[in-house]
Amino acid sequence: MSEQDALAGRTILMSGGSRGIGLAIAVAAGRRGANVVILAKTDQPDPRLPGTVHTAVAEIEQAGGQALAVVGDVRKEEDVERAAAQAVERFGGIDVVVNNASALNLTGTEELSVKRYDLMQQINSRGTFLLFKAALPHLRKSDRARVLTLSPPVTMAPHWLGKFPAYALSKFGMTILTLGWAAEFADAGIAANCLWPETAIKTAAVQNLLGGTDTVDRSRDPEIMADAAMAVLSLPQERSGETIIDVQILRETGVTDFTRYGGGDDPELDFFVDELSAASE
Known part of the structure; x- marks a missing residue:
């Protein structure tokens, strides 16, 4: 099944997506004929920060998809x-x-306030839970139901856990939920996978929080995650319960040059990646 066939006419419910990686994924899906909410x-x-949920919808529609903006907070069940x-x-x-x-x-x-700790847990792991739970009755009715979560492989390596335990907990929570759903709802035909970039990605967060221009210059474009997401969403339904690195899935599709x-x-x-894969060297 081609990427076009896999997503044409399908409806995607996404949290975030006004800019950055989420927007790149949404636009790529629109280009393949998907409906994106x-x-x-x-x-x-x-x-x-550039972009709103409304400008995102305009970009998706310009790419050929249909889109709907819902202004709201992923932390709020309603x-x-x-x-x-x-x-x-x-x-x-x-x-x-x-x-x-994601936050x-x-x-x-010692320096992290309880308020900011709660914000990360609520947006990251709780928001992931809420979005899936709200969609679940409808996913059950789809003949090609899929979940894609942008979260890392779970590692117990002390050099990662010791850097930022609260952030790690929130992101690992997203991964554990997703891999758990892959097992819990396998009989319902719902495939669930995680996707994580091998390298930093050029986003506002990298520019503003993670080192500025130098780090941005050493970061890949969001399109690598968009292309990887399209590949993951086009996998056979039996490919489920995996945490996939972007270059890994792109290599499966025949990409060997990542310099572009x-x-x-x-x-x-x-974060949570210790070395470049051979495929991207």
């Missing part, structure tokens, strides 16, 4: 349920859930 808070422009209901009302069902919304805070335990995605000769590895 985006739940995000960005109703009005922010001078510090907002998530409203997004799922509007997706079904507008497009007739939900075939794919993309858990994209990043790399503060150590940028990042230079010495790209910055992403």
Whole structure:
């Protein structure tokens, strides 16, 4: 099955997506004929950050897809349920859930406030749970139900756990939920996988929080994650319960040259990744 066949006419419910990786995935899906429903808070422009949920919808439609903006907070059960209901009302069902919304805070335990700790857990693992749960009755009705969560492989390596335990917990929670659903709902035909970038990706978070221009120059373009996401969403239904690195799945599709995605000769590895794969050297 081609990527076009896998996503054409399918409805995706995504958290976040006004900019960055989520937007790149949404636009790529629109290009393949998908309907994309985006739940995000960005109703009005922010001078510090480009894009709103409305500009995202315009880009998806310009790419050839259909899209719907739902202004809301993935932390709020009523907002998530409203997004799922509007997706079904507008497009007739939900075939794919993309858990994209995420909060990043790399503060150590002593300095991290309880408020910011709660924010990460609520957006990352709780938001992932809420979005899937709201979509689940509709996923059960799809003949090609899939979940894609942007979260890392779970590692107990002390050099990662010791860097930012609270952030690690929130992201590992997203992964554990997703791999758990792959097992829990296998008999219902719902495939669930996680996707994570090998390297840092050029986003506002990298620019503003993770080292500025130097790190951005060593980061790959969001399109690498968009292309990887399209490949994951086109996998056979039996491919489920995996945490997949972007270059890994692209290599399966025949990509061998990753220089077109940028990042230079010495790209910055992403969190929870210890070395470049042979496929990207």
